[in-house]
Amino acid sequence: MKKWLLSVIVAMFLVVLAACGATDEGSKQTEQTKQSKEQAVTVKDARGEEVTVEQAPKKIVSLMPSNTEILYELGLEKELIGVTSNDDYPASVKEKEQVGDMNINAEKVIALNPDLVLAHGSSIGMSDEVFKQIESAGIPLFVVNDATDFNTVYETIGNIGKLTNKTDEANKTVKEMKAAVSEIEEKAKxxxxxxxxxxxxxxxxxxxxxxxxxxxxxxxxxxxxxxxxxxxxxxxxxxxxxxxxxxxxxxxxxxxxxxxxxxxxxxxxxxxxxxxxxxxxxxxxxxxxxxxxxxxxxxxxxxxxxxxxxxxx
Structure with a gap:
């Protein structure tokens, strides 16, 4: 085989190989982009605001004891990095960093650099400025509804499950809660x-x-x-x-x-x-x-x- 023909074949082979590599890389990037989009979750909160988290949060701050108890139930103890001084269950929560009581220290929350802050509907009005400070720092803040009935609690657990990529755990918790309530309703008859x-x-x-x-x-x-x-x-x-x-x-x-x-x-x-x-x-x-x-x-x-x-x- 002539040298010039061999050179052409080798060159063509390298071009095809490079193209395959580029295709594989492109496919990989497309898949990564797709996964990123799949991880982004948007949920409407108690203010009517649509709150988006780009991926499952690794650092969460809870501004209400009930939110904290939900996070523990969903297996998010390690991700929970900040709570209020009113949080008392489970006992290990006292080891977490405290960011205030009913009056939240916005600067302390921001300094923890959380991926998500869970606030509560009962604080709307009283904590509006705190909420604005936290959101101005680019931190997603979700205000859960101030529940006055069981259905709203179920919804809250479901929403927190969506925001934290714990939907299965949230569904399981709600299912167990509903079963326990149904048992009491049956006895009431x-x-x-x-x-x-x-x-x-x-x-x-x-x-x-x-x-x-x-x-x-x-x-x-x-x-x-x-x-x-x-x-x-x-x-x-x-x-x-x-x-x-x-x-x-x-x-x-x-x-x-x-x-x-x-x-x-x-x-x-x-x-x-x-x-x-x-x-x-x-x-x-x-x-x-x-x-x-x-x-x-x-x-x-x-x-x-x-x-x-x-x-x-």
């Missing part, structure tokens, strides 16, 4: 109308006595367990007089603030209330019954046993 108890929920003691009306978690819990909320005609968290409670005459009093049963019994005006006469005064864990996270189902179970021990124990 056994309660006859004549045995249905009237419940007074006290969320703060005298002299500023507050209870829970419709549109609150407690009201939904009372309905789920098959009882009647004596303040069910009121709206939200409401302050009522001692005389009004006497008039409502509950069968059971449930406190959510580590209440003192003796203090309640010794209120002069309450001596004729059925719950006082029959010593039906029970305290439940405020964190389990008030925090809109995975443990809210445990709170429901505790609440059910407090009102109907003969049905749910």
């Amino acid at each position: 056994e309660i006859k109308d004549e045995d249905r108890k009237k419940v007074w929920v006290e969320v703060s003691p005298a002299p500023e006595i507050y209870t829970t009306g419709k549109g609150t978690f407690m009201d939904e819990m009372i309905k789920i367990i098959g009882a009647e909320n004596v303040a069910g005609n009121e709206e939200g968290w409401v302050k009522l007089s001692e005389e009004k409670v006497v008039e409502l005459n509950p069968d059971t009093i449930v406190t959510t603030y580590d209440g003192d049963a003796n203090e309640i019994k010794n209120r002069p005006a309450w001596s004729d209330i059925t719950a006082v006469k029959e010593n039906q005064i029970v305290n439940v864990d405020s964190n389990k019954t008030n925090r809109p996270g995975p443990r809210i189902v445990e709170g429901l179970e505790e609440f059910a046993k407090a009102v109907y021990p003969e049905v749910y124990n």
Whole structure:
């Protein structure tokens, strides 16, 4: 074979080889771009803002204990790098960096350089400036809804699952929660109308006595367990007089603030209330019954046993 012909063949072979390499590289880049796009997630938050995370966050700051409990439930303990001083569950959360209490230190949050900040709808208005500072630093901030019912908690867990690439874990958690609630609802069907108890929920003691009306978690819990909320005609968290409670005459009093049963019994005006006469005064864990996270189902179970021990124990 002539040398010039051999050179041409070799040159052509090198060109084809280079083209194949370029094609492979191009395919690899296209696949990487595709994966990057698949990892980007956009979810609308409580403000109506569309919040996007480009990939599963490696560093997360939580500004509310309920958000923190959801993150732990989804297996994101290592990714959680900042919390508030109000966070107390699980116990290991106290080892995390604290970024404030109800008043968040925006500079401290920004200094942690998180990939995602989870705020809460109850802070809208009070923390708007803090939110703006964090977002101005280029940090995605998602405000979860201020849940007042179980469906909103399920939605919140689902949204956090999407943002953190933990959708399967979130779905599993929600499924288990729904199953536990359904079990209680089934037992509630056994309660006859004549045995249905009237419940007074006290969320703060005298002299500023507050209870829970419709549109609150407690009201939904009372309905789920098959009882009647004596303040069910009121709206939200409401302050009522001692005389009004006497008039409502509950069968059971449930406190959510580590209440003192003796203090309640010794209120002069309450001596004729059925719950006082029959010593039906029970305290439940405020964190389990008030925090809109995975443990809210445990709170429901505790609440059910407090009102109907003969049905749910």
